Amino acid sequence: MKFDFKLSSDKQRLPPMGLIVLQVDETIETEFRQAFNDSQDQLFVTRIPSGLEVTAKQLSNMEGNIKAAASLLPQSREYSVVGYGCTSASAIIGSEIISDLIKSGCSVKNVTNPLLAATEYAKHLGVTKLALLSPYIEEVNTPLRKAFENSGLSIEIFGTFGEEKEEKVARISETSTTKAAISLGQNLSVEAVFISCTNLRTFGCLDEISKQIDKPVFSSNQSLAWHMKKLSLESA
Missing domain, CATH: 3.40.50.1860 (Rossmann fold)
Known part of the structure; x- marks a missing residue:
């Protein structure tokens, strides 16, 4: 049996937020749940390949995967902001480069990072x-x-x-x-x-x-x- 359905409107909701999390990160999602526990905003998470060790080379290597990680976020709506979740890699790669790569991977108004x-x-x-x-x-x-x-x-x-x-x-x-x-x-x-x-x-x-x-x-x-x-x- 096939049923008809209606679609709800996105107009009453704020645009979603996105978060790019390092493959090895075991902390940020737990702390973000605390930070956003009183928020009704949508927050979508994607992961990016990252090394088991925090070295300058491993952090720099992430640059080549940022666009692909951003592209794995749901693409049905424009994002108000996407955060790239690595402080040290932001220092090594640079905020402007990270922003450009994320914007090339998804539709987003603002990009930020911990730095x-x-x-x-x-x-x-x-x-x-x-x-x-x-x-x-x-x-x-x-x-x-x-x-x-x-x-x-x-x-x-x-x-x-x-x-x-x-x-x-x-x-x-x-x-x-x-x-x-x-x-x-x-x-x-x-x-x-x-x-x-x-x-x-x-x-x-x-x-x-x-x-x-x-x-x-x-x-x-x-x-x-x-x-x-x-x-x-x-x-x-």
């Missing part, structure tokens, strides 16, 4: 002097610091866990992150703390760190979610 989102969130907070905590090895840390400085932010103090393997980054305890971030954030020249990496768990410790040092604390996933929401509302 760009973090700089915008720093502007929102009115801060320019940061403590930066990362899980990366130095060949990845160097372009990350440079990218922040090129955007007008001063890295007053820097700390790292120095871990290369993604599966270990995803399992760094929030207790460890809290201790490291508090140590950095207590520096008197620091106005705020940024914790880098979408695969590093932070949502359970951001408030506690901020309370302990009495300064703003933000992370890759928190910044990216905030910027995507902002761009989505602005483009509605």
